[in-house]
Amino acid sequence: MSLIDKNFFQQILDYRLNEDIFLGRFGLEKENIRVDREGKLALTPHPQVFGIKAENPYIKADFSESQVEMITPAFDSVEKTYDFMEVLQDIVSLELKDEFLWPSSNPPVLPDEEMIPVADMGDMAANEYRNCLAAKYEKKLMCLSGVHVNFSFHEDFLEKLHQAIGTDKSFRDFKNELYLRVARNFSRLRWLITYFTGASPVFHESYLEECVQKAEQLRKEDFYFPNMNSLRNSEYGYRNKKKFYIPFSSVEEYVAALKAYVEAGDLISIKELYSMIRLKGVAGENQLEGLIRNGVEYLEIRTADLNPFDKNGISKETLHFLHLFLIYLLLMEDRPYGEEDQRLADIHLDLVCTEGITANLKFGPDGTTMQETGLMIIEEMMAMVRELGMNTQKYLKVLEEHRKALLDPSLSLAGRIKKEVEQSSFVDFHLNKAKQYTQESENKSFRLTGFEDLELSTQILLKAAIKRGIEFEILDRKENFISLTKNGRTEYVKQATKTSLDSYITVLMMENKTVTKKILARNGIRVPKGKEYDNINRALKDFAYYQDKPIVIKPKTTNFGVGVTIFTGAFSKEDYETAFQLAFQYDETVLIEEFLSGKEYRFLVIGDEVLGVLHRVPANVIGDGKSTIEELVAEKNKDPLRGTGYRTPLEKIRLGEAEELFLKGQGRKRTDIPEKGETVFLRENSNISTGGDSIDYTDEIPDSYKKIAIRSAQAVGAVFCGVDMMIDDITEEAGEDNYGIIEINFNPAIHIHCFPYKGKNRRPEEKILDLLGFGHTDGIKKNEDLRTSVFNEEKTFSPKVIY
């Protein structure tokens, strides 16, 4: 038996669309209940950091105030979409205080019905809708959570197919036809995908009483139905009060049916229609009118339960399977899907949900079981993958895993969960997973999953932007060039601190060290005094003048690099001449500069504030009286902040030739055991790149120095800069000559102030967003306009690709 439309499939192959058919856009929407440390529904409000619920396109509250909803934009691959869901998962997890994201579709420990808080959306229409729902359904029921997958075929593929087939249908009608075909086939076979994504086999005794009473007790507080796959999709789950027939014969009929249900008062709004697949139009429009006018833009698949084995609630494998399944549904024979077909499909679904795949119902006229039919479909999908010939190995592996789960229900998600619950408990299993996922988010709090190729500063800024619900686009990945948009206003940002706020000339002033020094000096700020020489003879004449002073002799254009000599003690005229000869090898102009004493501190100035002050210390370990130097290094390197290749805020300490030589200079070797509390340095230079430590001094440095840093920034007109200051002694206030500005850097690294070796995260990224005009309070007034019509869905999925 085969369900594939062989003619159509052959056309795809003939037109060489075997690669293009895999192109598509993917989006995810996921709900999670917030729980406390004991797995009880959190009764706290939705975190304020996410801004106005209705305005943040990524992080909202769903039905309940305690139900976080995370929505990804559309991406052109499963992987990118999955990664972005992880980004959202990380952001939300890191902002929850002593709370966790409940990783199951089935609710956690629920309080009494009346205690469950309905989300306050700050919008009359949206609140009213929720209150109507609460009146119509049990609130406990509304706490069931799931994952929705948005999918569209790539426009290029659809266009090429339209051209190739040469139909006289318009492109819109042609596209509608394809999506309707998929929707019909999906509706017919939704029992199969529900089997694979069902992950709510067990539930807690605090769930709906009528449900608990009908169920069997698994252990103590945990209840189940034998072979139950998905409580959420079952008759005890999230379903409409009434069964509605949803026609997929044409977009017009689909729309007319929905309108009729709403007008008859059977549905509060089209949002209340809990169908497993929805036709969706362009985001932002009145949904139904938009569908009629512009046709189907994408499909929303609402089958999947939360998968507690995956941090992101759905696995990449499931997404790939779903993708292949949708392609298969497109290629499947097209048959009408009437009310009777739906009734049959509903029976299959109910059976899978409560009795599992092995429920002994003959499927279809040929008398095969559901399991047999499922296996046949998997095998036909395997053949399809082989014929299309793209990523064959990867896809076959995914299909093989699903085949196994079909053969052995204990390998299905539901089966595995039930087993885990039996071994611990419903609450413990899910709560442990929740805590584990939060820990994982914390361990990589500096990282933006899927964007690890960007600079850390940009990753941090983007993470903060997403948290605030700012839409973004990566305009140039290699250049870390992004745009940020909120409420219709766009700001462009390169490398986190190159923005519209600094003027071009300000940056050029900072770039030119001579100009910077002149301007600072003119503003009464201490800089190393200096003089320029074009020839060595003039310099030699001034020897007597410099003889007793600590000085630096350096080529004008190379900065603290080659050709630099520093004299801090007495020096001869010969030494002086040699230093000039060296410097003149690198530049026509040589600078002599006063050598400033003290320690160097980096002041991060943003706007008129010092956000952070950092001092760098060379790579070192502190003895415990027991461990060798190499053991201490290994221990210190375990810090997740330390990595290699600048992908982490700090670098691992190396123990190579340079370090061994430096130890040798101190009469030490790697196997020595330093005394308890003794600091052993492994490097002379304090660069972070060679394992140095960054120590936050923001709270220790007197305000007088911070004021100088701010004045320095203002002298060159900088909004963002890093001021490098030498300070003699930070326990004393800044005076006339106990400090000096070495340089002012534009594009200062912000990540070093977020994740110092010692000290607090100073969150400069938040200040950047505030200054760029993306403050939390923006747009509160605009909220009034956010009324939603009953024909308009609240959640919109933007099919714009971000890459």
Added chain:
Amino acid sequence: MSLIDKNFFQQILDYRLNEDIFLGRFGLEKENIRVDREGKLALTPHPQVFGIKAENPYIKADFSESQVEMITPAFDSVEKTYDFMEVLQDIVSLELKDEFLWPSSNPPVLPDEEMIPVADMGDMAANEYRNCLAAKYEKKLMCLSGVHVNFSFHEDFLEKLHQAIGTDKSFRDFKNELYLRVARNFSRLRWLITYFTGASPVFHESYLEECVQKAEQLRKEDFYFPNMNSLRNSEYGYRNKKKFYIPFSSVEEYVAALKAYVEAGDLISIKELYSMIRLKGVAGENQLEGLIRNGVEYLEIRTADLNPFDKNGISKETLHFLHLFLIYLLLMEDRPYGEEDQRLADIHLDLVCTEGITANLKFGPDGTTMQETGLMIIEEMMAMVRELGMNTQKYLKVLEEHRKALLDPSLSLAGRIKKEVEQSSFVDFHLNKAKQYTQESENKSFRLTGFEDLELSTQILLKAAIKRGIEFEILDRKENFISLTKNGRTEYVKQATKTSLDSYITVLMMENKTVTKKILARNGIRVPKGKEYDNINRALKDFAYYQDKPIVIKPKTTNFGVGVTIFTGAFSKEDYETAFQLAFQYDETVLIEEFLSGKEYRFLVIGDEVLGVLHRVPANVIGDGKSTIEELVAEKNKDPLRGTGYRTPLEKIRLGEAEELFLKGQGRKRTDIPEKGETVFLRENSNISTGGDSIDYTDEIPDSYKKIAIRSAQAVGAVFCGVDMMIDDITEEAGEDNYGIIEINFNPAIHIHCFPYKGKNRRPEEKILDLLGFGHTDGIKKNEDLRTSVFNEEKTFSPKVIY
């Protein structure tokens, strides 16, 4: 006989200050009467372009409205100061319409006394002062013009000398002492410098009647006194009504004497004291109080007549001589200078002025003549120069020339002028010179003398800034980094168009061609459509799509450089593959872009205006039916706008291998004679650097294209940019697809719009200054505060060094 203080001189040598003694700061102030084409005093007002007279520090009106005064800042060399006077001379000459700068100290053809316009300074006190002068002196007298030289020894030299000598005097007192010594010696020997700088031997019959009556007639309208050297410095010139004794014994006595003369009503203000040397304090202060408080900052030497042989009114040789003379005066024996000494000095001066150096008066007790004494001084100066050993050859040459002029008065300035006047006439000689100098200014109107190492755009901007009286500083010459200051507000500018007006991100957007294209396209502006490829296989798959289209295949990061292939006609799959292979050799990412047809135009957008539109044409000549190609090239290259090495707006056309090859391709050679009106191209590329022509199309291009250019600039937020647009046909209005933006350039060259091969000067530099807030109307309100006290000199010389 020797006048040198041998001990003091020996000290200078012992302390090795022989180089430092030459260091100093120099400033010039010069007046010129404006005349019409016939050499008559211009009765027009002071040109408005120079702004408010009292506010422009460089270009003012002196006593008469028709008398332009030009003032240089202080520079650290004679050459720089001289060059800056040329800058001012050029600026003023280029702004005069059918008028010229009269190059003689003696007035041109004057109207009746009452017709001479007194300058309206827009300031009550300043106007009142001028009216008092007009009442007290004849206005014709006030039309005498001259050059003042400001001089100070370098502070380093004075400090080192102070340290070396180890006196217990304060540095201020020590410095005063040195300057007073120079002033005393100068006063004693002012007859000598007057002999060398006297350049007003002949005058016109329209000068003061009493003077004409006493004088002899040289020819027709021209009068003189036999052997007269300087009418201006003579008793018929610019002198106080009364002889005042000016003590140079101490600063306190100098100040007290001046105050007393003003208080007694003998002087309207200290400005009225027409002494040949003045002690000056820090600029901007109440002069007399400042002198007492801070001591002498510099000396003002007021001896020199305008030298008509030099465009700038004083020659570099005269300035060098004066410099050496001042050093000599410092080294000269110091003797008291009482009233009797002054009386004697006055006699010597009068004699030189009216009777010349050969006046037979015994000089001093030893009975030498003035001429003999002068020769002795020159010889002693020569010995001094040899002993100090700096620039000996140059200085000895200057001294030798002066020695000759002393021996033979016909070689003196006055002698040479008298001879010229005898051969033509007073008016003709000076008027021809005036016209010649204006022509010279016009020939290099794009150039800022003394700043030729700067980019042309920066030179043009600075010239406009100086014209408006904006003070400037060159912060970094190589980088063309300047600051502009007016009314206490400073703007920094790099390369003429990098300013505070553009944001950093705007520039970064323009720098990144991919980002620019994305943003333009999003704003509905046509850009070449394109696609990026990471591997050649994907590109090959799209061959069918591109097959019939004109395309460009190029590496992503190299712009119109290597690795680029353009297909405008049909091409095979192999050609297409080869083009990709080539491009992938240079970058990991290869772009395919729509090839835009039409001609390329550069739109210079500043603010919300298109200042200029330019099209470039390859190097070419147009035949006259007689000349060979090489003759036509030579002729075209005579244009002063054409030069070599980017120092002029256009480059000379070369006739090298490349050009000969290109001619050969057309079946031509360099000796061919093109027909009349026939255009012969010598190059394929249209770069200005290879002799291309720039043709201004600003008035021809329809507004619809200009609007697109402005919208493009606005899309990236640019205030200054050059928009490169392809246009199919400029006789048609811009439509949807008859144009395309190639790129937007930050830091657009402005000079090409000032000096195109064909077309008007679009003066973008003026718009830049307007946008930077340096408009002419700025500060008119502030004028009220510009009251000048009678003890405060109006003209101040800022000793700040600009280099």
